[in-house]
Amino acid sequence: MVLLKRLDYGFNGYQVPPTPRAARSARRRCEFRRKDYVQKMCAFDLLATVAGKLLLEGRCSPKSVDTSSDKEQTEVVESSDRKGKNVENKPLEEKSFEQDSCERNFLFTEIVSQAPNSNFHAHKLARGQNDACSRPASVITSESSEKFGSAEPMFNNDCKLRLGIFPHPVDVESSICRSEGETKKQIKIETPNNRNLAINNLADTCNVGRSDTWDRKPSTLVSSPDCQKFPFCRDQILCGSFPVKQDGVKLVTKDDDENYSGCTKPSTTNKAFRPPPHVGDCRTRKLLPSKYWKPTPNSKDKDPYDPHAERRNYLNRNNSYKRKRSQRDYPFKKRKFFDCSSVSNSDEGISSDGISSVPEYGYGGGALGSGPSLTTVPMAPTSLRGERASFQSRNSHVKLKIKSFRVPELFIEVPESATIGSLKRTVMEAVTAILGGGLHVGVLLQGKKIRDDNKTLLQTGISHDNKKLDSLGFTLEPTPTQSPLCLEDCSFELPCDTPQPLARYPPMPNVGQISHPHCNLDTQSNPRGTNLCNFFESDRDSALFPPNMSLEKTTTDSKALVSVRPMKAEALAMVPMRKSKQSESAQRRIRRPFTVSEVEALVQAVEKLGTGRWRDVKLRAFDNAKHRTYVDLKDKWKTLVHTARISPQQRRGEPVPQELLDRVLTAHAFWSQQQVKQQLKSQSETCLLL
DNA sequence: TTTAGGG
DNA sequence: CCCTAAA
Numbered sequence: 001m002v003l004l005k006r007l008d009y010g011f012n013g014y015q016v017p018p019t020p021r022a023a024r025s026a027r028r029r030c031e032f033r034r035k036d037y038v039q040k041m042c043a044f045d046l047l048a049t050v051a052g053k054l055l056l057e058g059r060c061s062p063k064s065v066d067t068s069s070d071k072e073q074t075e076v077v078e079s080s081d082r083k084g085k086n087v088e089n090k091p092l093e094e095k096s097f098e099q100d101s102c103e104r105n106f107l108f109t110e111i112v113s114q115a116p117n118s119n120f121h122a123h124k125l126a127r128g129q130n131d132a133c134s135r136p137a138s139v140i141t142s143e144s145s146e147k148f149g150s151a152e153p154m155f156n157n158d159c160k161l162r163l164g165i166f167p168h169p170v171d172v173e174s175s176i177c178r179s180e181g182e183t184k185k186q187i188k189i190e191t192p193n194n195r196n197l198a199i200n201n202l203a204d205t206c207n208v209g210r211s212d213t214w215d216r217k218p219s220t221l222v223s224s225p226d227c228q229k230f231p232f233c234r235d236q237i238l239c240g241s242f243p244v245k246q247d248g249v250k251l252v253t254k255d256d257d258e259n260y261s262g263c264t265k266p267s268t269t270n271k272a273f274r275p276p277p278h279v280g281d282c283r284t285r286k287l288l289p290s291k292y293w294k295p296t297p298n299s300k301d302k303d304p305y306d307p308h309a310e311r312r313n314y315l316n317r318n319n320s321y322k323r324k325r326s327q328r329d330y331p332f333k334k335r336k337f338f339d340c341s342s343v344s345n346s347d348e349g350i351s352s353d354g355i356s357s358v359p360e361y362g363y364g365g366g367a368l369g370s371g372p373s374l375t376t377v378p379m380a381p382t383s384l385r386g387e388r389a390s391f392q393s394r395n396s397h398v399k400l401k402i403k404s405f406r407v408p409e410l411f412i413e414v415p416e417s418a419t420i421g422s423l424k425r426t427v428m429e430a431v432t433a434i435l436g437g438g439l440h441v442g443v444l445l446q447g448k449k450i451r452d453d454n455k456t457l458l459q460t461g462i463s464h465d466n467k468k469l470d471s472l473g474f475t476l477e478p479t480p481t482q483s484p485l486c487l488e489d490c491s492f493e494l495p496c497d498t499p500q501p502l503a504r505y506p507p508m509p510n511v512g513q514i515s516h517p518h519c520n521l522d523t524q525s526n527p528r529g530t531n532l533c534n535f536f537e538s539d540r541d542s543a544l545f546p547p548n549m550s551l552e553k554t555t556t557d558s559k560a561l562v563s564v565r566p567m568k569a570e571a572l573a574m575v576p577m578r579k580s581k582q583s584e585s586a587q588r589r590i591r592r593p594f595t596v597s598e599v600e601a602l603v604q605a606v607e608k609l610g611t612g613r614w615r616d617v618k619l620r621a622f623d624n625a626k627h628r629t630y631v632d633l634k635d636k637w638k639t640l641v642h643t644a645r646i647s648p649q650q651r652r653g654e655p656v657p658q659e660l661l662d663r664v665l666t667a668h669a670f671w672s673q674q675q676v677k678q679q680l681k682s683q684s685e686t687c688l689l690l
Numbered sequence: 691t692t693t694a695g696g697g
Numbered sequence: 698c699c700c701t702a703a704a
Contacts, residue, residue, distance in 0.1 A: 591698070614692075615691085615692060634692095691704100693704075694704100695700100696702105
């Protein structure tokens with residue numbers, strides 16, 4: 001349950017608020033509940049059944065693959081911050097970042113291209129990433145992406161903040177070359193200090209040696225500001241995309257957020273709670289960023305327990321509310337139309353996921369149905385073609401091009417006053433937290449997880465002649481080991497010689513989309529649960545891109561091209577994943593426990609407005625917390641009342657100060673009574689009329 | 691769209 | 698948190 005725990009508390013720190021729209025879907029995807037788990041498992045059982053059928057239909061076992069002709073390809077990586085400014089130590093506010101336009105997802109793109117050998121150990125990678133901690137992360141401001149922005153309409157102005165991981169400027173070249181030995185590759189790496197560092201002589205085979213290399217020099221991490229390089233589909237965006245090549249990883253954060261300026265001044269006050277009456281305003285005003293306070297025209301507001309005054313006030317404001325209401329965009333209700341599945345939307349003919357197959361004959365970017373950028377794919381040099389040719393003649397091999405891996409979603413929140421350096425560290429921590437925990441590879445076929453590791457590709461339906469198979473996807477996920485929900489083996493290895501390279505997939509389809517608490521920065525000054533920013537932050541989930549916009553980009557992502565050696569299967573031309581209709585079903589929003597600060601704000605609002613006016617409460621105290629709907633607030637109040645009534649021993653979760661609970665009971669009693677009075681009143685009136 | 695409640 | 702009947 002460790003994982004769950006982390007989830008539960010992952011939101012207490014600073015986080016980058018996402019855009020409202022995607023919020024909902026993201027939350028749903030992230031939801032990690034036992035209940036869901038059970039449901040999922042049912043689905044898996046179903047899959048197992050299907051798989052069984054496939055097994056029966058299975059034909060001869062795959063033949064061995066001749067890799068002799070396989071040569072690694074050269075990949076040129078776009079230099080990252082060519083135009084990026086080195087703004088290491090300036091506060092974020094001084095940058096041109098626009099919080100609401102930050103890209104929030106992380107894209108890990110591989111640098112190196114062809115990794116013929118699938119003998120890749122995920123845990124090695126993970127370790128390597130740990131090492132990456134020492135590596136500098138780079139931040140590129142919006143300017144740096146200008147040139148790309150124009151070419152990439154999808155990002156429009158949303159490409160403001162990008163994070164990248166760079167290898168240490170120092171010994172990138174040497175270490176790599178040394179460890180890799182001779183090579184046929186050339187990699188251009190741009191580091192903050194060292195641009196366009198060309199690396200030659202990379203080993204053209206990645207075997208154990210490569211793994212070792214990872215240990216030492218985990219990866220040549222290069223970041224590219226070019227959005228086109230990372231055309232992610234909505235899914236990728238939602239989940240975080242992780243185009244990975246064995247040789248390198250690129251990290252890019254995308255964030256599409258809303259303002260969270262409220263976090264600029266993390267409040268440290270949290271303890272001093274005062275009695276209900278009148279305290280509210282003064283105190284709150286102090287604690288809360290002014291922008292979140294809607295000055296109430298009526299001074300009557302001052303008296304929370306004057307229902308009449310409040311009523312009048314309420315009525316007076318009713319009109320303006322209506323106007324606001326129409327303007328307001330509540331994310332909820334949209335959920336059903338939101339496709340959260342990472343493997344979705346391929347139906348539209350768009351490569352939605354990180355993977356796409358390489359056409360069996362004559363590799364051509366266009367064959368993938370991808371966008372224009374595909375042509376720029378650095379892959380497919382002559383060696384590759386040769387390889388393909390050999391495959392065709394000798395065996396039936398499945399050729400896959402993994403554009404990207406889905407990666408667990410990261411939530412990062414930092415105060416505006418944070419320095420770029422701290423931002424980098426934060427991102428680094430977040431990334432390493434995930435990677436360091438070990439990675440698990442999941443295989444998706446037509447949007448469904450393939451659990452049986454022992455099936456051959458053929459049996460699974462992954463073969464070139466299987467027309468039904470049009471989608472195959474891979475995901476990187478945090479090691480579910482710690483989670484009780486984790487099923488059997490969670491091997492990190494991706495056996496290359498095993499006929500059944502299919503890795504087990506964690507029970508939860510979207511396990512990877514958890515938020516990682518480690519992302520929190522600046523915890524020293526902002527003890528967990530005490531920052532008031534939490535409920536003012538805009539919806540993190542909103543960081544997810546609107547479904548529509550991301551779809552087109554996907555096609556362009558040719559960078560993460562990797563030649564995966566499909567052990568013993570037939571060469572196969574695959575098509576981008578197709579989303580299964582089932583997956584489109586709504587997903588639960590991620591759980592976001594209320595912080596003490598939020599509770600306090602809620603209590604205050606209810607004290608003033610009373611129960612039964614949740615929309616007003618929302619507007620008043622949570623107007624900027626897009627992820628808190630009035631229903632949420634109502635529910636929270638309900639649970640608060642319940643919590644206040646039970647013994648402290650029975651309470652769970654983050655403890656709510658007794659003082660607050662007392663206020664809850666008081667307010668609840670007051671307003672309940674008020675309600676009763678109102679009813680009696682109306683009743684008597686009715687009687688009089690009669 | 692909001693409320694109010696059950697799940 | 699979700700889902701929904703009602704308003």
